[in-house]
Every structure is written in C-alpha cells, then in structure tokens.
Amino acid sequence: MVFNPELCRNESEVESKLIVQYLLPELGYTSDSWYQEVAVGSIRLDFLAFAAQVIPFVLDANSPLSVVMEAKHPKQNLNNHVPRLRHYLTSLNVRYGLLTNGKEIRIYQKVQDDIQLFFQCSGKDVEIKIEQIKDLIGRNSLGEKQRISQSDTQISQTPQVNIKSFTQNSYEQNKMKIIAVYHNKGGVGKTTTVVNLAAAIRKKGKRVLLIDLDSQANTTFATGLIKFDDEEFDDIKDSNVLHVLQSEEFYPILEVVRKSNFSNPEIDVVPAHINLMKNETDLNALDYSRLILIEKLEQVGDKYDVVLLDTPPSLNLYARIALIAADYLIIPSDLKPFANQGLINVKEFIKAVNGFRKQIRKLPIEILGVLACKISTNNQFIKHTLPKRIETITTRYGLDVMDTIIYERDDLAKCAEKIQLIGNMEIADPVSVLDFKRDSTSAQEFEVLAKEVLQKIGMA
Ligand SMILES: Nc1ncnc2c1ncn2[C@@H]1O[C@H](COP(=O)(O)OP(=O)(O)O)[C@@H](O)[C@H]1O
Ligand SMILES: [Mg+2]
Numbered sequence: 001m002v003f004n005p006e007l008c009r010n011e012s013e014v015e016s017k018l019i020v021q022y023l024l025p026e027l028g029y030t031s032d033s034w035y036q037e038v039a040v041g042s043i044r045l046d047f048l049a050f051a052a053q054v055i056p057f058v059l060d061a062n063s064p065l066s067v068v069m070e071a072k073h074p075k076q077n078l079n080n081h082v083p084r085l086r087h088y089l090t091s092l093n094v095r096y097g098l099l100t101n102g103k104e105i106r107i108y109q110k111v112q113d114d115i116q117l118f119f120q121c122s123g124k125d126v127e128i129k130i131e132q133i134k135d136l137i138g139r140n141s142l143g144e145k146q147r148i149s150q151s152d153t154q155i156s157q158t159p160q161v162n163i164k165s166f167t168q169n170s171y172e173q174n175k176m177k178i179i180a181v182y183h184n185k186g187g188v189g190k191t192t193t194v195v196n197l198a199a200a201i202r203k204k205g206k207r208v209l210l211i212d213l214d215s216q217a218n219t220t221f222a223t224g225l226i227k228f229d230d231e232e233f234d235d236i237k238d239s240n241v242l243h244v245l246q247s248e249e250f251y252p253i254l255e256v257v258r259k260s261n262f263s264n265p266e267i268d269v270v271p272a273h274i275n276l277m278k279n280e281t282d283l284n285a286l287d288y289s290r291l292i293l294i295e296k297l298e299q300v301g302d303k304y305d306v307v308l309l310d311t312p313p314s315l316n317l318y319a320r321i322a323l324i325a326a327d328y329l330i331i332p333s334d335l336k337p338f339a340n341q342g343l344i345n346v347k348e349f350i351k352a353v354n355g356f357r358k359q360i361r362k363l364p365i366e367i368l369g370v371l372a373c374k375i376s377t378n379n380q381f382i383k384h385t386l387p388k389r390i391e392t393i394t395t396r397y398g399l400d401v402m403d404t405i406i407y408e409r410d411d412l413a414k415c416a417e418k419i420q421l422i423g424n425m426e427i428a429d430p431v432s433v434l435d436f437k438r439d440s441t442s443a444q445e446f447e448v449l450a451k452e453v454l455q456k457i458g459m460a
Contacts, residue, residue: 005123008102028139051142065142072101180326186313189373199263199432200450206305212272214312220271223260369402409442
C-alpha cells in the first residue's frame with residue numbers, strides 16, 4: 001500500500017499520520033528526540049525535533065540543529081502560515097521549518113532575519129521524495145551539518161531561550177518501556193524476577209529484551225547462555241554488555257544480543273561477564289558511560305516493547321547506569337529485616353540518580369513498587385506476619401508495595417537448575433518456570449505479575 005498523506009482529513013490526522021507515524025521515524029527522529037506542543041515563552045510549536053542529544057535543554061546559537069514542524073488543516077493555504085513560521089524560526093534561532101497541510105509539504109530555511117523556501121512537494125509524492133527530505137532535515141544529515149558549521153563559528157546575538165515547558169508526546173503508550181529490577185541486597189529474587197517476568201511478558205506477545213548488568217552473570221546463566229564448562233570455551237567474554245557500555249561507536253545492542261530459548265517464544269538477551277567487575281574503574285572514567293545505554297536503547301526503540309534490566313546487588317556504576325536508563329523500577333525484597341534496612345540505601349540511591357536524570361532532562365524514575373519475593377507459604381506466617389511486613393514498607397519506608405506476591409516455591413528453584421545430559425556431559429539447561437510447568441502456582445504468580453506490570457506501564 002502506498003502511503004498517501006493527502007488522505008489526512010483534518011489537522012490532527014496530518015499530525016498523527018503524516019508527521020508522527022511517517023515523517024519523524026523516516027527522518028530518523030526517535031521518540032526521545034522530538035516533542036509535541038512545545039511552549040517557548042508565548043510561542044506554541046506543533047513539533048520540535050532535535051538532531052542531537054540536548055543537554056541541557058536550551059535553544060541558543062550553539063544548540064544542536066533542530067527542526068520545527070507545523071501541521072495545518074488540509075483546507076488551509078500554507079502561504080498564510082509563512083509569516084508565523086518566519087517568526088518562530090527567527091525568534092527561536094531554529095534553522096529549519098517544515099510546514100504541511102498533508103496535500104503539500106514545504107521546508108523553509110532561516111537566512112538571517114528571514115526564511116526561504118528550499119523544498120516543496122505534494123503530499124502524495126512524499127514517499128518518492130523522502131530521500132531528498134532526509135538529506136535536508138534528516139537527523140543524521142543535520143548532525144553532519146552541525147559538525148561542519150561549528151568549525152566556521154557563526155556567532156549569533158540571539159538571546160538564550162529556555163524551553164519552559166513541554167508536554168510529553170501523546171504517543172507515549174507505543175514507546176518501548178525500560179524497567180530496572182534493583183535492590184542493593186543480594187539473594188532477594190532480582191534475577192528470578194527478571195527472568196520469569198520476561199518470559200511471562202513475552203508470552204503475552206510483547207517483544208522483550210533482557211539486559212544483564214551484574215558481573216555475577218546470573219541472568220546470563222539462567223537464560224542458558226553459558227554453554228561451556230571450561231573457560232577456554234568462553235564465548236561471552238568477547239561480546240557482552242561491557243562492550244555495549246564501553247564503545248560509543250561499536251557494539252550496538254543488536255550485534256551483542258543472543259537469542260535465548262529459556263523461554264518460548266525466545267527472548268533476546270545481552271549477556272554479562274565477570275569482566276564487568278575489573279573494568280568498572282575504566283568505564284567510570286569515560287564521560288559517556290552513564291549515557292551510552294540510553295542512546296543504544298534508543299536505537300532499538302522500534303524493535304522491542306519492554307526492556308528488563310537485571311542489576312548487581314550493590315550501589316556501583318552498573319546499578320547507576322541501569323537506574324539512569326530505566327523508565328520504571330521494581331524493587332524485589334524478601335521483606336526480612338536486612339532487606340528492609342537496605343531500602344534506606346535504595347531510596348538514597350534513587351534520589352542521587354534522579355538528581356542526575358534532572359541534569360539530562362529525564363523525568364525521575366517511576367517506582368512501580370517493592371515486590372514481595374521468596375515469601376514463605378506457611379499459613380500462620382501469611383496470616384499474621386506477612387501483612388505487618390507489608391505495612392512496614394509503606395509506613396516506615398514510604399514505598400508502595402506491588403499487589404502481586406511471589407512465594408517461595410520449589411518449582412522456581414528447580415527450573416533454574418534444570419540440566420541436560422549430552423553423552424556423559426551435564427549441560428545447564430535452565431528454563432523459565434512458565435516453560436517448566438505452565439500450570440504451576442509459581443507460573444501463575446508470574447503471569448499475574450506480568451499483568452500488573454503491563455497495566456502499570458500503560459501497556460495492558
Ligand atoms: N520465589 C522463590 N522461591 C524459591 N527460590 C527462590 C525464589 N526466588 C529466588 N529463589 C532462589 O533464591 C536464590 C537467589 O535468588 P536470585 O533471584 O538470584 O536473587 P538476586 O538476584 O536478588 O541475588 C536463587 O537460588 C533462586 O533460585
Ligand atoms: Mg541476581
């Protein structure tokens with residue numbers, strides 16, 4: 001089917017069908033690089049897209065190149081809207097403006113205090129002309145122009161204009177969601193949660209990516225990626241999450257992921273390696289180490305629906321990287337005294353991470369709640385002690401508790417320890433509890449958890 005923007009019937013269809021669903025993705029703008037309904041002082045822009053990461057979020061002479069996009073009703077004559085676009089581009093010092101009513105697409109360029117038309121085509125020709133449009137205002141080519149123009153230093157007198165407020169775009173619900181699973185105490189069920197929740201979400205038809213950020217590599221093991229029993233055959237050390245984090249240029253996620261069949265349908269996993277530990281200091285010294293995962297995840301934004309990040313039981317750099325990149329946080333806890341005391345550290349850690357997120361104009365991480373894990377199935381305990389423990393989390397630590405409870409179940413330990421005999425060799429063959437025993441109580445608990453999580457992240 002040929003895409004025909006001339007069939008857009010009103011302004012909002014021009015916005016959604018032509019700009020959001022077609023032009024922005026075709027031009028390489030991921031959902032983090034454009035904003036809808038941007039307010040700058042008294043000016044209201046329909047769309048503002050950035051060719052480069054904007055940190056901080058300031059438009060000035062040195063700001064990354066950006067494009068204003070204005071959508072009009074198909075019955076509107078674009079000529080009538082040129083003066084306004086001129087006002088926007090010149091007063092905000094934005095170089096490019098796209099104006100469209102669906103039937104016609106125009107691109108203007110700011111030249112000193114005026115704007116000039118430098119591209120025009122009819123809506124129905126947009127697919128034929130898309131490469132040309134990409135060369136003019138695509139994310140990559142604008143980034144390239146920025147690098148060239150920086151060397152011939154044009155200094156503009158335009159005052160700095162801060163974007164005071166912008167509403168999140170309304171296409172949030174289709175966006176890939178990133179969930180970190182974290183507690184700074186070990187053994188509380190983080191890895192078990194990540195692996196089985198991933199399988200449960202995958203079985204609901206979502207495309208899931210799992211990233212192991214713990215040097216203990218338990219998730220890597222639990223997803224069956226460690227198939228060697230002698231380090232001589234270690235095939236993980238040359239391509240794992242450390243490479244993703246260390247290299248700005250190389251090792252995109254899609255090159256490092258491995259298909260894992262611990263779950264059916266299979267799930268993509270970025271493995272971890274014990275080397276993460278000894279490389280932490282070097283990685284810490286790289287300026288971009290805290291941001292690179294955000295960027296590499298953006299590149300796969302249309303490949304996955306949900307990303308789950310498993311973290312180390314510590315307050316180290318890898319945990320920080322996970323909490324900086326994630327949209328949401330689940331805090332598994334056995335609700336025992338040590339885990340509870342650890343929640344104070346977790347809260348302080350979140351506070352520090354949110355401080356950093358603010359600097360990069362990212363909203364604070366949204367806490368989905370403390371997830372009660374490895375909870376004893378003893379009746380008396382469930383009746384008398386458990387409710388008090390759950391209440392403590394809210395009253396003493398001020399954190400919400402998730403509705404789902406993951407009880408201590410033998411099946412959950414067994415499925416992770418499953419082995420396969422090949423000749424006389426024992427090979428680890430772990431599977432998710434849902435693939436181990438679909439009807440088990442434990443499998444059902446993870447299904448309920450998946451439902452709660454998807455609902456809370458707006459994907460149900
Ligand atoms: N709900 C549970 N029922 C039974 N065993 C569990 C449960 N959750 C975790 N375990 C076991 O407890 C140990 C620690 O769990 P794990 O998920 O690795 O914790 P963490 O990642 O927080 O260190 C593992 O051996 C795991 O199999
Ligand atoms: Mg773990």
